[in-house]
Amino acid sequence: MVKHIGIGLMSGTSLDGIDAVLVEIEQVDRDTNVHTLSSLFQPYSDELRQRLLQLCSPDTANIEHITSMNMYLGREYARIVEKLIGNSGVKHEDILFVSSHGQTIYHKPTGTNDLADVPGTLQIGDLSVLSELTGLPVVGDFRTADMAAGGQGAPLISFIDYILFRDENKSRAIQNIGGIGNVTFLPKGAAETEIISFDTGPGNMVIDAVVYHVTDGKQTYDKDGLIAASGNIHAAFLEQLMSHPYFVLTPPKTTGRELFNKHFVDEVMESANQIGLSNEDLVATVTAWTAQTISDSYSRFLETEGRTIDEVIIGGGGSYNPYLLEQLRKNLPGKIVSTHENFAISSDLKEAIGFAILGYHCLLGQYNQLPSATGAGNSVIMGKIAYTQPQAFQRLLSLWGN
């Protein structure tokens, strides 16, 4: 049995900040167990967020600023790693590696393959800077390897779900409820090729937008599902919402924020006004709808051809909404509906933990991506490795059997 300590860093496209997690990873053949030892979240300053926003758009991104920010974020990540290690009580010399997703400033999943139109993705936060300032080996910049094999560079979470949650005796659906909802289906004893993943539809984004509207901007989300819990579901309006054409599209399918955006929410608000729905009833109904889009997609696309789901494991911000969970349990009779926390994995930290896992597999020279999820033509080992000091290199040599 191999057992190592590593650090995972994730900064998401929401540009809210950096999640850092220090984990112990045990690997027995292809079985990987992860224990969180310490974690922290470092929000981006307003100035940094504004700068990053500028870099994400072709109209305002400037090559000099990209060059600078790549170095600056490397330094920022290093500060967070040092803080995380300091808080954890774990000794620096006991840490094998840092794995960093980086900050995506551009993602172009498709293109004509012409000179200026090759699919690609750009994550910044230089790995060598992070290695030099922490003294640790660093892995990162994962997504281009998948795209080199024809994949879309996303989703990477399906592989992580496979590592964390596959089971010999239970078929599991790992349901993330972030802004968008997406599921990874892991049949019992699944081979990598049997895994199905797709976006189920909206996650919290419509609920959050409606709550923002009905509270005149005082709330950005329905904390603890309290508003929904005080209302009643309007059956006819729920049915109307379910008629959106996305839900009958056959997977593989993805939805960005464009299908359920402000325009969609404006229409929802207008319809609700016409029916005369109370604020509470409206929030209850869109929450019930979000739950139903998930459960319906299971019966429509997953529990077919003799397949069944034994357990549903909810993650993302939606897992902290008891009303949403209640609706899901109601819609999924006979199935265990649990959350990531039931497996000692914080939903908030899942991605950072996931990147620690991806980095570890890269260092071990093992595939860390699922072609069936990303659309790649073959499996690849994603990630690039940097070590700027011989003692950092020595840590890897110890892993590699020297």
Add this chain to the structure above:
Amino acid sequence: MVKHIGIGLMSGTSLDGIDAVLVEIEQVDRDTNVHTLSSLFQPYSDELRQRLLQLCSPDTANIEHITSMNMYLGREYARIVEKLIGNSGVKHEDILFVSSHGQTIYHKPTGTNDLADVPGTLQIGDLSVLSELTGLPVVGDFRTADMAAGGQGAPLISFIDYILFRDENKSRAIQNIGGIGNVTFLPKGAAETEIISFDTGPGNMVIDAVVYHVTDGKQTYDKDGLIAASGNIHAAFLEQLMSHPYFVLTPPKTTGRELFNKHFVDEVMESANQIGLSNEDLVATVTAWTAQTISDSYSRFLETEGRTIDEVIIGGGGSYNPYLLEQLRKNLPGKIVSTHENFAISSDLKEAIGFAILGYHCLLGQYNQLPSATGAGNSVIMGKIAYTQPQAFQRLLSLWGN
């Protein structure tokens, strides 16, 4: 004794194309011997050069195009690697690695360290794409590691000179004559800290510009030094040119193209007209001047404090100008003046060979940069490593002792 085969790729800031070289590297402790087995130069197409030029300027660089071009160049490099291997007759399985400099699209050696003004450098041509398409381990993206340690990310060539040319019994000056002239001084038996390097002044850029003028654009350089050889050196004008303040500045010093640019050449042309110099005499004089800026800098800055130079080894385009070499030999009595070709190293291929060496040192976990040359606060191992397939990883494991 360790002996391996690797590939070096270099695409310079002149955007002319890609030099590729397949080399055998023998390493005995810190002694590295390199033998060139095969090479090729692949010019960029006009369209690609135009696209790259756009990416190099803050006014025209577009984040979507940068993202695309990073992937496109990875594919382009892979095509060249496959062609090089095919031409060489060397078996694919006998090749340990590819080392790629990448295409610099921005280099910012200094800055205030404020959010948008951190020193940095950006080389594109994705390493994972290159690894996936060739099946080989890839090293690249060297310069940020040096900058993480406070260096300017350049010059990297001094370390390569140190590896290729240091000698226990001879003090050597390795003189590059590209657009700019620069020297690496390697005292006999030099320790890394004793190495001195600086820009001596103009290389070919003033000669080339003057030749372009006097031939009305028919020649872009003085082929074989023939124009200069048919003229006479004008002593007073030579003395006037030598009075430029750059030459008395104490090293460390660098000059970009800004000191000896079009404006400078316009002044030279005007002065020459006033004196009534013939075209041939003018070319002879600026060539002699270029030689004298080099030899003077040796006596002024290198052969001091009891140090002497035994041998001068010329490289770069200037090494192919017999008249320039003749002038240098005249100015450096008692010293051997040879060229890289005397050491079985093609001047044209030196940088590509150099990056193969840098990549090899990175894979061995050995420092591959000279702080005294780049201004870094400490030594670092430059480079990032990508392998996308287990068989590529296995090649590295064989290097690492498994």
